[in-house]
Amino acid sequence: MTRRIIAPALAFTALASATAAQAQQQPCVQPADLADAMVYVMPVAYDAARTACGNRFAANGFMAREGDAYIAPFREGQDKAWPGAFRFLKTFMDEDAAKGGKSADMAATISALPEEALRPFVEALVGQMIAGEIKPDSCGKIERGVELLSPLPSDNLGGLIAFIVELADLKNPPVCGAAAKKK
Numbered sequence: 001m002t003r004r005i006i007a008p009a010l011a012f013t014a015l016a017s018a019t020a021a022q023a024q025q026q027p028c029v030q031p032a033d034l035a036d037a038m039v040y041v042m043p044v045a046y047d048a049a050r051t052a053c054g055n056r057f058a059a060n061g062f063m064a065r066e067g068d069a070y071i072a073p074f075r076e077g078q079d080k081a082w083p084g085a086f087r088f089l090k091t092f093m094d095e096d097a098a099k100g101g102k103s104a105d106m107a108a109t110i111s112a113l114p115e116e117a118l119r120p121f122v123e124a125l126v127g128q129m130i131a132g133e134i135k136p137d138s139c140g141k142i143e144r145g146v147e148l149l150s151p152l153p154s155d156n157l158g159g160l161i162a163f164i165v166e167l168a169d170l171k172n173p174p175v176c177g178a179a180a181k182k183k
Contacts, residue, residue, distance in 0.1 A: 028176035035158035037082025053139035
């Protein structure tokens with residue numbers, strides 16, 4: 001009789017331990033969601049750079065000549081990229097909140113609001129954060145970097161950035177499958 005009780009108890013304990021270990025694993029970002037986040041944020045970053053750099057871009061440089069045409073496909077792709085970008089944002093915020101970071105209140109707010117209500121808030125916040133990080137002496141480098149990336153279609157750029165992040169094995173949060181692919 002004792003065996004009949006012990007065996008299910010051991011099985012239940014093993015299942016509970018496995019579930020707890022799984023819950024403690026660090027969440028990861030799907031490569032496609034990271035790619036979508038990059039496509040989604042490019043117009044926001046472009047606008048932030050134009051604002052922060054003002055007249056520091058060359059009058060006949062890439063941003064003046066072709067910047068708006070380059071960023072147009074990213075703007076057109078924002079609606080399609082938003083669900084993946086939103087999943088990326090939630091994963092990132094949940095990870096920071098789990099570590100006791102400053103995003104705990106933000107993560108709770110994000111979870112409580114409908115996705116579409118967050119879009120303008122996310123764009124404004126991310127735009128301000130990016131603009132605040134741009135130093136005047138980096139404007140020329142930004143313009144050069146955008147020009148170097150300009151031959152890539154928007155989907156390829158998002159995929160390339162996701163691939164680079166995966167290769168770099170970043171951990172905050174990690175890209176799903178990155179560790180499994182290492183030998």
